Amino acid sequence: xxxxxxxxxxxxxxxxxxxxxxxxxxxxxxxxxxxxxxxxxxxxxxxxxxxxxxxxxxxxxxxxxxxxxxxxxxxxxxxxxxxxxxxxxxxxxxxxxxxxxxxxxxxxxxxxxxxxxxxxxxxxxxxxxxxxxxxxxxxxxxxxxxxxxxxxxxxxxxxxxxxxxxxxxxxxxxxxxxxxx
Numbered sequence: 001x002x003x004x005x006x007x008x009x010x011x012x013x014x015x016x017x018x019x020x021x022x023x024x025x026x027x028x029x030x031x032x033x034x035x036x037x038x039x040x041x042x043x044x045x046x047x048x049x050x051x052x053x054x055x056x057x058x059x060x061x062x063x064x065x066x067x068x069x070x071x072x073x074x075x076x077x078x079x080x081x082x083x084x085x086x087x088x089x090x091x092x093x094x095x096x097x098x099x100x101x102x103x104x105x106x107x108x109x110x111x112x113x114x115x116x117x118x119x120x121x122x123x124x125x126x127x128x129x130x131x132x133x134x135x136x137x138x139x140x141x142x143x144x145x146x147x148x149x150x151x152x153x154x155x156x157x158x159x160x161x162x163x164x165x166x167x168x169x170x171x172x173x174x175x176x177x178x179x180x181x
Contacts, residue, residue: 015078015097017045019158023076023165024052030169035068037082074168076161094168096156101132102139114164117154118146127151 017036024034028051036045038056045054053059055068069075069085074092077083079099086093092110099116118127118137131137140146146153156164170176 014042015155017041017043019155020076020078020161021046022158023162026162026166027169028052032073032169037065037068038080039065039082073172076165076168092168092172094164096161096164099153100138100140112164112168114156114160116156119152119154121150121152126154 020036024036027034028049032051034052035055036053036057037060039060041056044057045052048054048058065082066085069082069091070089072086072091074094075083075086076094076096077086078097079095083093083095087108090108090110093108094112094114095104096114097116098104098113101115104113104115115129115132118132119125120127127137136145136149137151143153167176
């Protein structure tokens, strides 16, 4: 949408909409109606149902965006910016594919966060959460910063996205039971 500006420096933040479909299908199976939102999307959903609607492609309006975000049960977000509107309306949010970690401590209390993982190529392992909070990574907003440190940014898995969304639904419905570990 910004043809004169090169935004590829933060492509590491992107994710594939298809990774969210297991969450959508599971929630739809529980009777939830889901809308895929956004103003500029890379591709449409591969399918729609009466419970899963590609609002971003077929129906979107700015005024309706505000209404939907003000009244949604919860918002599942990849950190694209529109989630700020849901935050203003104090709607519960599940953040997935969250990176960089710096602002994770500033989100509202009714949020769940699942970080992208960082794979250290030289050691063939994922960084620990403590390592991910290192100062040089905490506010790394450029893909080159991860590359310079020999790190691959790994998207949240579709299963983890689904599990986080189902956890939020269970929390909101009162069915969630905290477990040790």
